[in-house]
Amino acid sequence: MSTTALYNDQQGGAEAAVEAGQESTATSSSSGAAFGLFSTDFKKNEDLKEMLESNKESLKLEAMKRIVQLISKGKNASDLFPAVVKNVASKNIELKKLVYVYLVRYAEEQQDLALLSISTFQRALKDPNQFIRASALRVLSSIRVPIIVPIMMLAIKEAASDLSPYVRKTSAHAIQKLYSLDADQKEQLIEVIEKLLKDKSTLVAGSVVMAFEEVCPDRIDLIHRNYRKLCNLLVDVEEWGQVVIINMLTRYARTQFTSPWKEDGIFDENEKAFYDSDSEEKQGQREAKPYIMDPDHRLLLRNTKPLLQSRNTAVVMAVAQLYWHLAPKHEVSIVTKSLVRLLRSHREVQYVVLQNIATMSIQRKGMFEPYMKSFYVRSTDATHIKTLKLEILTNLANEANISTILREFQTYVKSQDKAFAAATIQAIGRCATNISEVTDTCLNGLVLLLSNRDETVVAESVVVIKKLLQTQPTQHSDIIKHMAKLFDNITVPMARASILWLMGEYCERVPKIAPDVLRKMAKTFTAEEDIVKLQTVNLAAKLYLTNSKQTKLLTQYILNLGKYDQNYDIRDRTRFIRQLIVPSEKSGALNKYARRILLASKPAPVLESAFKDRDRFQLGTLSHSLNIKTTGYQELSDWPAVAPDPSVRNVEVIEPVQEWAPSLGKAKKPKSDDKFYSDDEEKDEEGSGSGSEDSSSSSSSGSSEESGSESEEESSRDLEKTSSDSEKSSSGSEASSSESESQQKEKKRAKKVTPRKSKQTAADSGSDENGNGPLGKTSSSSAESSSSEESDSSEDSDSDSPAPQKKTVGKTKPKVEVKSKKEVSLLDLDDFSPAPPSAPKSSVFSSSLLSDLEGLSLSNVSSAMQVTTSSFGPVKTYELLHHMTGKGLSAKYHFPRQPCLYQPSMVAVQVILTNSSDHSLEEIHIGDRSPASLNVHCFNTVERLEPGASVSVSMGIDFSDSTQAANFQLCTKEDQFSVSIQPAVGELVMPSTMKEPDFCSEQRKLMGMNETSATIAMATANTSKQNISKQVLSVANVGVVSSDQNNLQRFAGRTVSSGALVLVTLELRESSTALLTINTEKTVMASMLLRDLKQALYQA
């Protein structure tokens, strides 16, 4: 500007003035006739001011629209600030919005004037309308004026406790803005974040996590208590929030859980051992395998899985990276399909996804191999997409598919896109080095390409051949000769240099040609590129050493040329080489070793993927995409060797819990084994556990979300209470009888929380696994014998007894539970698994449990816990599908007698699928069912069942308290088999716990029609109290009501579906007879139950 002005002064011409005017800003006040060229622009601003100051709304609006146009073009309109800011309180919504746009854009530059608008916003912050409050906060926080920081802080704090979730969401956004304006407010802002993190609204979750990531990503401790809530809310959060939350949780999980990866290798071994049924060996291995997945870890994986189906590619990618970084290796592959799906999306999406797949495919070929064809290149792809696809195809190449891939590559080499053709040649080279079978084929193919007409192709081939020859320094002198012939035609420096290098390196193999090439090079030396010159010098030196007779003069000549070259590298090199090879008095000892230095055998270059080192970055991040560490990148930490205390994630921390949780954790340890054997089953169960929650929340009623989480919380609180109760009671009396109230929970947990010492667990889980096998049978019988004993001896004796106690599960587990609680201090810490979770689990699952338990008065429990012997008879296994009819697929089922996770009104059914055919079965799932209204919770499709393998899956069926069979189809990929499950009437009942007086009072209400009774004859062996209860419990899933009357035995239960009470009374009479009375509303059930009980008691 100043120079122009100077010029202006000197010349003083009108033309120069115009020029100067153009340079100056539009607001320049010095107007004159000469400024015609830009005066329109200038005028515009002038009349804008007038328009803004007019009284007409429409004029103001028109002016604002034009101003926005100016802003959008990047022109400066800041001088209108005073005129614009006056309209901030306008009634016209559009005008107001445009003023906001302007304000946010220019407030930073006009801080003093911007303050004029603040009071308007402050007033609006108190507006009864939530949207006005929100938008006021939004604009207020977007004005980057440091003076108002205290006002903003106040507004944020207030908004954070606003009743409207929308305002709270806005306050979460405002936190980030304030933080970027004034980082000193961090501490206060963290407080607000902490508060907002507790928010249960899905609207807020995404934004507050975003604020968390921005302000205090290191304050992991704030997440603990909200972890489960976030996991559960995730499905319903808006898609952008999902991405942020998933990324944050990925980081969180890596600090809180132990690695699920090490175990995969052991898995197979162990399974084999199991089928060998050598219990000794089993135990040994089990102890070597301390891993169990933290239920919270599982919760995260389970709740993110449905998001793979999102339409938002960023969400899918976020889940994919979460699985990649957190899931056990064998589960990662579920993301493959979804990632491949993303390849159909826009070019940019493809680019990022392919980058990530490239990184993944290096480590896990198997994941993407089935989808290899999706990576075939189309001629219409952009070059960088093509190169990435090529990269992936190369990574996927193995002995089996290499021929297909090479055929595909042949097409690519001919591509018109020469950069891509060159990349293909590189890829062929990589395949050749990686897969030794095809090295020769590739080499031949590449040699053929040497006669290609395109220079880049030839050059690239030469370079690749050079590398390949180096890896295989065998008899390839033919190829070298061929290349020497081509040398005259090749002009690409890199290729020429490569040939020269090859000549030098293998000069002894081509003794006649090499000197000739050198001769040619001497002629053209000065015209060559630097890189070629260097290699010429190199070749000369090598030839001098091997064949000095012929080449001495040539070498001297070239060295002389090099000495005076323009490039200092070449001069240096020449000097060095000369000293090295030409003996003179100055060159010392080095000279002697020249030959060894220059002609040392060189290690072959390793042709590696360009994505080799990208795995240091978290997948899906910007850093990964660029392969550089970007600002603000949060390193993904390594798995901790020992998981931090999982109890921190408990939502309600009450004193007892703190002692309780860790103890539970310990009790959990052997659970790993359980899980290990019945992996699928457990997964299923867990999955479905959330299933019911999820379905309720996603069933689109907003309140269900809230209530869901509330009830969950409540349930966990309840659980804690009861458990602490149970602890009290059990410690009071050495747990001769297990607790009643928590029994069901324990039962539920029994799956996960198995006794501490492993033998018993092994038996449990083992028999769960193949319930009908010979092992299962023996164990069940032995269990029968032992089940009636009160297992005070519990662990020690258990672990000694080699006979697996199959169906004592229900009985012993709660007990051991109690035991382990008491033994906390005695346990050697080293024995524990590093990740003792489980208190978490309770809260996760307990919501459904709690509903089962509803109707039980808690007061009963707390005061005098009259504990029923939690007891189950041996579980019968029924055949669902014989392997003859099922074409090799056989299925058996039993009732595990646990509250169904999916829905409280369902009966849990455990199905064991075995493949007795000689080929693997795929996609086993449940097909059509009848009656159509039948409410069945299917197990997840079993993708693949290897021959001889069996898998146990759980499902839930709502029988509606009738013994009508549930018919459905069991489908494999090829076949469908109609099967039916007919429940015994006793399985339609859940045990109910009550005290004797309650029992009597309930019984009195169910007289008359509701009472069914019969005198029955009893087998003599059966008259002992224990035997009777055993028999009754084997027939019906009821709970024992303890009684002090010797001749009376009482059992209570509720029907699963309707929750009607079922009360069973057995009065012993003389001479092996007894009066059996059943009181229930369900009279049909009563008579059926009576018949069953009669039979059982008579027979046994």
Place this chain on the structure above:
Amino acid sequence: MIHSLFLINASGDIFLEKHWKSVVSRSVCDYFFEAQERATEPENVPPVIPTPHHYLISVLRHRIYFVAVIQSEVPPLFVIEFLHRVVDTFQDYFGVCTEAAIKDNVVVVYELLEEMLDNGFPLATESNILKELIKPPTILRTMVNTITGSTNVGEQLPTGQLSVVPWRRTGVKYTNNEAYFDVVEEIDAIIDKSGSTITAEIQGVIDACVKLTGMPDLTLSFMNPRLLDDVSFHPCVRFKRWEAERILSFIPPDGNFRLLSYHVSSQNLVAIPVYVKHNITFREGSSQGRFDLTLGPKQTMGKAVESVLVSSQLPRGVLNANLNPSQGTYTFDPVTKLLTWDVGKINPQKLPSLKGTMNLQAGASKPDENPTINIQFKIQQMAISGLKVNRLDMYGEKYKPFKGIKYMTKAGKFQVRT
């Protein structure tokens, strides 16, 4: 997150900028222009470009680059997906997303961008919510606005943002209640020289246009849901229900939306509805080449193959082409060497063909690659995978809606290598 957005047209002018945080100078785009120069084709510009202080993430749609400026770590797909959502919204609002349309509606664009992002974090991207906030400009409304001075900013407040079904407006009313579903399948295939299929996949979408009063709850079931190998849903679809029963159950958004996209696995055999006989040769030495192309239908289940368009990128050495189409018209662009042949409908009795000679540059050597042929076509009333909608039921409302379903098969990325 997203700091600023620049819109750049094909000739490299920045014609719109928007900042959500402090202003970033537009000189940051110089790095983008550099990358653009390096790339030979517009599509070859890398989507993610690092600069010393910022990162540029761009998408190219309708020959406009949408360049987002990022300052710190963020998942790139997050930004890319958002930018595409912006483009979709513009398209939804203005019908087309061109430079002219954006410039004409710059105020609406600004208002939209303001609502879509807050401090760089997406706020409202659901088109139903946006339409409540800012009414799309129509000719009628523009006229009314200019006369009455009313605005296109919605008077009512965006209640949708708060509801549990944020994708649906409340209080929707129609006199004619209708729900239309289009099942559109695209075949992606690569056919090799000899006519055998190298790879073929079917990608399908179900686009819906639902105009129903109130809060209807729809279920849509398929005759053969197992065909669908991999699916992605509009957020309105209840995932659990699909998992358990393979039924689509949803409260639909109002208006047009994509309900479902799916993939039919490549394991299933894909019927290829057209075949191509080609004979494209260049003789060594002579400056002529022969071009002979015939199209024919196969496996179309009696349906006509329509809107056939053949395009091929001929080798660089080709100067011009003298061809003779049996039907339709062809064009050859001597600059880009792109040959396009608009065939129209294939008549099975009289197969369309394009025959003639190509002239090569004098002295140029024989091109070593034969061109690939890209084919587009449409087949109405057929979903090539065999997917069939079984029934559509509505719950929650009393009236009887009019329901319609349409099937169509299209060529996706359909290439024939010669």
